[in-house]
Amino acid sequence: MSTQRQSVKDIVTAPAAGQAALLQALLAVQDASPENYVSEEAVNEIAHLLGISRSRVYSTASFYSVISLKPRGRHIVRVCINAPCENAGKQAVLAALEQELGVGLGCTTPDGRFTLEGVSCLGACYMSPAIKIDNQLYGDLTAEAAVAIIRRCREEENIGHTA
Amino acid sequence: MTETITFSLNGQQVAVPAGLSILDAAALHGVRIPSLCHHPDQRVKANCRVCVVEVEGQKNLAASCATPVTAGMKVRTNSPRIRETVQTILELIFANHPQECLTCIRNGNCELRRLAADYGIREVKGEMATDALPLDTSTPSLVRDPNKCIKCGRCAEVCHHVQETGILYSHYRSVDVQVAPEYGKSLSDVACVLCGQCAAVCPVGAIHEKDDTALVWEALDDPAKHVVVQVAPAVRVSIAEEFGQAPGTIATGRLVSALRKLGFDRVFDTDFTADLTIMEEGHELLHRLQSGGALPLITSCSPGWVKYIEHSYPELLPHVSTCKSPQQMFGALAKTYYAGKAGIDPADIFVVSIMPCTAKKFESQRPEMNASGHQDVDAVLTTRELGRILKQAGVDFAALDDSVFDDPLGISTGAAAIFGVTGGVMEAALRTVYEVVTGQELESVEFTAVRGLQGIKEATVDLAGTPVKVAVAHGLGNARRIMDLVRAGLADYTFIEIMACPGGCIGGGGQPYGTTDTVRRQRIEATYRVDAGLALRKSHQNPAVAKLYAEFLRQPLSEISHHLLHTKYRNRSLYKLKG
Ligand code: SF4
Ligand code: SF4
Ligand code: SF4
Ligand code: FES
Ligand code: FES
Numbered sequence: 143m144s145t146q147r148q149s150v151k152d153i154v155t156a157p158a159a160g161q162a163a164l165l166q167a168l169l170a171v172q173d174a175s176p177e178n179y180v181s182e183e184a185v186n187e188i189a190h191l192l193g194i195s196r197s198r199v200y201s202t203a204s205f206y207s208v209i210s211l212k213p214r215g216r217h218i219v220r221v222c223i224n225a226p227c228e229n230a231g232k233q234a235v236l237a238a239l240e241q242e243l244g245v246g247l248g249c250t251t252p253d254g255r256f257t258l259e260g261v262s263c264l265g266a267c268y269m270s271p272a273i274k275i276d277n278q279l280y281g282d283l284t285a286e287a288a289v290a291i292i293r294r295c296r297e298e299e300n301i302g303h304t305a
Numbered sequence: 306m307t308e309t310i311t312f313s314l315n316g317q318q319v320a321v322p323a324g325l326s327i328l329d330a331a332a333l334h335g336v337r338i339p340s341l342c343h344h345p346d347q348r349v350k351a352n353c354r355v356c357v358v359e360v361e362g363q364k365n366l367a368a369s370c371a372t373p374v375t376a377g378m379k380v381r382t383n384s385p386r387i388r389e390t391v392q393t394i395l396e397l398i399f400a401n402h403p404q405e406c407l408t409c410i411r412n413g414n415c416e417l418r419r420l421a422a423d424y425g426i427r428e429v430k431g432e433m434a435t436d437a438l439p440l441d442t443s444t445p446s447l448v449r450d451p452n453k454c455i456k457c458g459r460c461a462e463v464c465h466h467v468q469e470t471g472i473l474y475s476h477y478r479s480v481d482v483q484v485a486p487e488y489g490k491s492l493s494d495v496a497c498v499l500c501g502q503c504a505a506v507c508p509v510g511a512i513h514e515k516d517d518t519a520l521v522w523e524a525l526d527d528p529a530k531h532v533v534v535q536v537a538p539a540v541r542v543s544i545a546e547e548f549g550q551a552p553g554t555i556a557t558g559r560l561v562s563a564l565r566k567l568g569f570d571r572v573f574d575t576d577f578t579a580d581l582t583i584m585e586e587g588h589e590l591l592h593r594l595q596s597g598g599a600l601p602l603i604t605s606c607s608p609g610w611v612k613y614i615e616h617s618y619p620e621l622l623p624h625v626s627t628c629k630s631p632q633q634m635f636g637a638l639a640k641t642y643y644a645g646k647a648g649i650d651p652a653d654i655f656v657v658s659i660m661p662c663t664a665k666k667f668e669s670q671r672p673e674m675n676a677s678g679h680q681d682v683d684a685v686l687t688t689r690e691l692g693r694i695l696k697q698a699g700v701d702f703a704a705l706d707d708s709v710f711d712d713p714l715g716i717s718t719g720a721a722a723i724f725g726v727t728g729g730v731m732e733a734a735l736r737t738v739y740e741v742v743t744g745q746e747l748e749s750v751e752f753t754a755v756r757g758l759q760g761i762k763e764a765t766v767d768l769a770g771t772p773v774k775v776a777v778a779h780g781l782g783n784a785r786r787i788m789d790l791v792r793a794g795l796a797d798y799t800f801i802e803i804m805a806c807p808g809g810c811i812g813g814g815g816q817p818y819g820t821t822d823t824v825r826r827q828r829i830e831a832t833y834r835v836d837a838g839l840a841l842r843k844s845h846q847n848p849a850v851a852k853l854y855a856e857f858l859r860q861p862l863s864e865i866s867h868h869l870l871h872t873k874y875r876n877r878s879l880y881k882l883k884g
Contacts, residue, residue, distance in 0.1 A: 197472060
């Protein structure tokens with residue numbers, strides 16, 4: 143099945159999920175999605191299974207920036223765009239990332255590996271400029287360091303695939 | 306008895322019942338605190354902050370709609386700080402609001418515009434920060450203009466917590482917030498029932514009825530058209546509000562005069578076909594009882610309700626009466642029976658209905674509604690649109706004399722008059738079914754158990770020794786609770802009345818603005834006065850209906866009745882996932 147429907151059902155009705163709150167359900171569905179997002183079909187299915195309106199599910203999904211309603215790459219590269227990071231040299235880091243990935247903010251690389259996102263404050267101002275790739279924080283970055291991190295990610299993923 | 310407490314309001318000691326918000330308490334003493342997100346029938350939302358007041362001992366201004374008044378509290382509702390704050394809030398709203406008051410449908414009754422006037426806003430600072438969003442004109446009933454939305458959340462509240470249809474809700478974050486269906490879908494692509502309850506509570510012009518007055522003018526101006534009008538029961542007890550009169554004013558006679566002044570060739574009454582509906586539906590009930598048909602039988606005169614069950618409980622559609630609504634029965638008869646009697650080609654007849662309801666516009670355009678060979682009802686105006694068109698025509702409503710409806714589609718009984726209130730169709734049906742079944746005259750025609758604003762009402766009626774249990778629900782949240790019981794096989798009702806709007810049609814989405822439970826009660830009380838004031842109060846006593854059967858339909862549920870007066874429903878379930 144090319145859709146998220148079955149996995150949504152498994153997640154929302156799994157015994158462990160129990161009375162999973164809407165946000166938890168959305169996060170779990172997103173994590174289980176190879177494209178790192180919550181599809182419209184999944185929104186509808188969550189609404190049906192939790193007995194709430196589609197509109198309410200969409201409301202929560204569209205409110206939280208951690209949830210994506212559009213397909214994304216396997217890895218999310220989040221660049222902090224708040225003032226402290228901006229002042230500490232975010233510009234150069236972002237430019238280097240855009241160059242290395244070949245896409246701008248809000249876009250996904252054609253190979254489906256990375257999505258580049260701008261976020262406000264990663265809670266890492268003490269090591270600005272900062273970025274976060276999936277759940278891993280990187281701080282005190284330079285353009286070169288940022289590019290090196292992306293390259294390492296690629297390698298790790300390639301190894302993971304062949305192993 | 307509620308406890309009385311005393312607090313200081315602008316330096317004066319005043320007494321109020323305990324448990325009120327500052328906003329409501331002040332109103333009892335002649336102080337109107339401005340408000341936008343607040344609605345008297347709704348839960349507190351407290352997102353607009355125009356209702357701020359000073360409470361002694363509190364550093365920040367308090368939102369008066371959300372702050373309960375307590376004994377000894379010292380409240381100020383007017384100070385330089387408050388005025389400045391409210392002014393700033395209003396300026397911020399206006400900075401993101403189209404400056405279209407002159408051409409806006411809410412021009413005369415917009416709550417935001419009134420505040421701007423009261424607060425003397427003379428200048429709007431800055432340019433519109435956001436781009437214009439497209440209007441939603443996808444349905445025959447409603448228009449949504451997201452650009453005028455002030456995100457007060459009133460529509461979402463009624464749609465989620467009263468109707469429980471769950472269509473409108475707040476999406477996205479901060480400056481991007483939109484109150485809309487999910488994914489920015491249009492109302493025709495979601496399970497919206499077009500009840501218009503959202504429009505009825507919207508303080509501004511962000512969601513409103515689709516205005517069809519131009520269509521009606523065009524027909525009235527066309528000498529080749531024979532234009533007839535029908536008026537729903539609920540309109541006679543509300544139209545006077547459009548002209549500044551108190552809710553609960555009965556204006557039947559003036560309404561007829563006003564419609565004549567507009568130039569309608571015949572002024573008829575939907576009450577006539579309400580009586581006819583009782584004849585058909587009452588016999589349908591008896592037939593189902595005798596032949597083991599699907600029970601409980603559920604009423605079908607509320608098009609918002611019909612659309613709701615088509616979306617949400619399609620498996621229960623066999624329970625819904627096949628009777629068309631009185632509006633549609635009227636249209637079908639106007640272009641057949643009446644056309645024949647008057648010797649007019651039905652192609653030249655234009656049928657206008659005046660309805661309290663936005664869903665009626667949708668109903669009139671359902672493809673099934675052309676039994677006469679033409680679209681049976683050509684145009685539907687809500688009570689608000691009627692107010693508008695009368696003002697355009699310069700009709701001085703207060704100064705009109707009474708007149709009476711035309712024959713024959715203008716004759717009706719008290720049973721039809723109460724169709725406009727929750728419990729009314731049930732009561733009207735019981736008046737007739739009782740007499741048909743028992744052959745005895747009903748001593749007391751008033752079934753008080755099915756009256757009033759309680760969400761779900763039940764009664765048991767003794768029909769010649771057989772106890773018959775009935776239920777009445779109004780507002781789709783209540784309907785849903787009854788349908789869940791029916792679906793689970795836990796309902797032992799024989800007959801169920803459902804109206805989509807809280808209070809029934811008198812609380813319809815097309816009624817004059819300002820509908821609250823208090824106003825609903827006033828319109829309901831007026832409706833029962835209309836009924837009590839009529840000589841005939843049972844549908845089967847309507848002489849014009851009897852004549853219609855004798856001359857044309859022969860008997861209830863006859864073949865021609867089935868063809869003209871009954872209909873079919875469809876499954877509109879959206880829970881069909883691809884893949
Ligand atoms: S909604 Fe009110 S304030 Fe806005 S344009 Fe219409 S009348 Fe003016
Ligand atoms: S018309 Fe009724 S169902 Fe549709 S959005 Fe408005 S309140 Fe909700
Ligand atoms: S559409 Fe009207 S009621 Fe709904 S949030 Fe906007 S302004 Fe408020
Ligand atoms: S401002 Fe960039 S991490 Fe806080
Ligand atoms: S009316 Fe009190 S916050 Fe909106």
